[in-house]
Amino acid sequence: MHDVAHPTHQEQHFESTETVRDIVIGLSDGLTVPFALAAGLSGAIASAHLVVLAGLAEIAAGSIAMGLGGYLAARGDAEHYAAELLREQDEVVTRPDDEAEEIYEIFEQYSVPREAATPVLQALQANPAAYVDFMMRFELGLEAPAANRAHRSALTIAVSYIAGGMVPLFPYMLLSDNFAALKLSVAITLVALAAFGGIKGRLVGTGTLRSALQTTLIGGAAAAAAYGLARLLNHA
Amino acid sequence: MHDVAHPTHQEQHFESTETVRDIVIGLSDGLTVPFALAAGLSGAIASAHLVVLAGLAEIAAGSIAMGLGGYLAARGDAEHYAAELLREQDEVVTRPDDEAEEIYEIFEQYSVPREAATPVLQALQANPAAYVDFMMRFELGLEAPAANRAHRSALTIAVSYIAGGMVPLFPYMLLSDNFAALKLSVAITLVALAAFGGIKGRLVGTGTLRSALQTTLIGGAAAAAAYGLARLLNHA
Numbered sequence: 092m093h094d095v096a097h098p099t100h101q102e103q104h105f106e107s108t109e110t111v112r113d114i115v116i117g118l119s120d121g122l123t124v125p126f127a128l129a130a131g132l133s134g135a136i137a138s139a140h141l142v143v144l145a146g147l148a149e150i151a152a153g154s155i156a157m158g159l160g161g162y163l164a165a166r167g168d169a170e171h172y173a174a175e176l177l178r179e180q181d182e183v184v185t186r187p188d189d190e191a192e193e194i195y196e197i198f199e200q201y202s203v204p205r206e207a208a209t210p211v212l213q214a215l216q217a218n219p220a221a222y223v224d225f226m227m228r229f230e231l232g233l234e235a236p237a238a239n240r241a242h243r244s245a246l247t248i249a250v251s252y253i254a255g256g257m258v259p260l261f262p263y264m265l266l267s268d269n270f271a272a273l274k275l276s277v278a279i280t281l282v283a284l285a286a287f288g289g290i291k292g293r294l295v296g297t298g299t300l301r302s303a304l305q306t307t308l309i310g311g312a313a314a315a316a317a318y319g320l321a322r323l324l325n326h327a
Numbered sequence: 328m329h330d331v332a333h334p335t336h337q338e339q340h341f342e343s344t345e346t347v348r349d350i351v352i353g354l355s356d357g358l359t360v361p362f363a364l365a366a367g368l369s370g371a372i373a374s375a376h377l378v379v380l381a382g383l384a385e386i387a388a389g390s391i392a393m394g395l396g397g398y399l400a401a402r403g404d405a406e407h408y409a410a411e412l413l414r415e416q417d418e419v420v421t422r423p424d425d426e427a428e429e430i431y432e433i434f435e436q437y438s439v440p441r442e443a444a445t446p447v448l449q450a451l452q453a454n455p456a457a458y459v460d461f462m463m464r465f466e467l468g469l470e471a472p473a474a475n476r477a478h479r480s481a482l483t484i485a486v487s488y489i490a491g492g493m494v495p496l497f498p499y500m501l502l503s504d505n506f507a508a509l510k511l512s513v514a515i516t517l518v519a520l521a522a523f524g525g526i527k528g529r530l531v532g533t534g535t536l537r538s539a540l541q542t543t544l545i546g547g548a549a550a551a552a553a554y555g556l557a558r559l560l561n562h563a
Contacts, residue, residue, distance in 0.1 A: 144372075
């Protein structure tokens with residue numbers, strides 16, 4: 092479910108990639124887990140009302156857990172970046188020789204000798220802001236997070252989770268017969284998973300058909316396992 | 328829930344960081360969502376058996392969805408890295424001028440003039456393997472993924488999810504009174520969330536107490552929302 096967007100060319104369309112990633116995170120879990128839970132429960136209990144109740148409780152729990160989790164992760168990243176930025180800004184001024192040595196070490200990893208790296212070091216030393224940015228990216232591997240990202244990330248993930256989770260639950264709300272609702276839920280959710288997977292595959296470049304098969308497989312396997320387990324336990 | 332481990336100094340203890348990250352992903356969702364679902368359902372239905380059934384179905388669904396999702400994400404990252412590596416290896420040979428221009432552009436972002444970057448470029452051109460590695464890291468921002476990571480990642484996430492999810496369900500297995508089970512489940516799960524959050528905070532450096540409060544807050548909020556929603560719906 093995680094790290095689906097590759098970091099390639101982040102600098103060009105950073106914002107949209109992050110939002111797409113949040114939608115993908117929310118939708119893929121939202122389409123999968125409430126679907127599997129509802130399918131599992133409908134294999135064990137007769138009341139569609141209880142399936143809807145459990146499904147909605149799961150959506151509430153999952154969207155809050157994922158949304159708040161996304162919020163704290165994004166805020167943690169932003170704070171981590173800010174703290175490291177302060178540290179680098181300080182070190183560039185107070186420990187110039189150590190920083191210069193770190194530059195040499197970065198280039199040594201790529202067999203670039205010290206004398207070849209020296210002009211780059213001198214250019215960076217002439218521009219402390221660029222020097223700090225360079226260290227953030229190439230020593231620490233950190234990118235500046237978008238401002239206000241945490242709130243947007245939390246909301247995007249939570250709304251996507253709720254939207255995804257409502258798809259498999261609709262049939263249980265409409266139909267009183269649990270088995271008929273299960274069949275309809277499986278049908279529309281597998282179609283939704285395939286469509287979502289296909290679009291995701293196009294966006295992140297892993298291939299439309301392959302990604303569609305993967306998301307359908309994950310959702311189907313989770314639902315089948317939950318269904319089998321619930322039936323087994325109910326007959327035990 | 329995502330990206331909790333910061334990429335700082337990944338090169339030194341890359342393996343352990345990835346495993347810790349997978350355990351954190353599995354445990355934080357596993358402790359939170361089945362807990363909230365069980366709490367929510369126990370606010371609406373009297374049968375502890377049904378709460379356990381729904382909880383176990385959720386654990387089956389969630390562990391498979393997250394484990395398979397982690398597997399595919401890790402495999403996708405590895406394939407993406409391999410494909411980009413081939414492309415860079417080809418471009419270094421077939422389009423040396425374009426690659427040289429890309430090197431200049433990387434340094435221009437940090438106000439390093441072309442003449443200062445030229446010695447670095449020449450050193451890289453003398454060592455094609457290092458040249459390709461440099462482009463992978465500094466043009467594309469990609470790190471070589473650990474071999475065989477996908478299987479291990481999937482298993483670690485799934486087992487952590489199951490381990491986390493069993494904690495809140497135990498009381499419902501032991502006690503026949505749903506309300507007594509709810510109280511015990513809330514007590515032991517909040518303690519488990521605080522302990523997990525504290526350890527996580529120490530490991531990723533966000534602070535023990537703060538991280539403990541955050542995980543407890545997420546789990547508590549999700550459980551309270553699920554409980555409130557289920558009660559509301561049941562009385563509607």
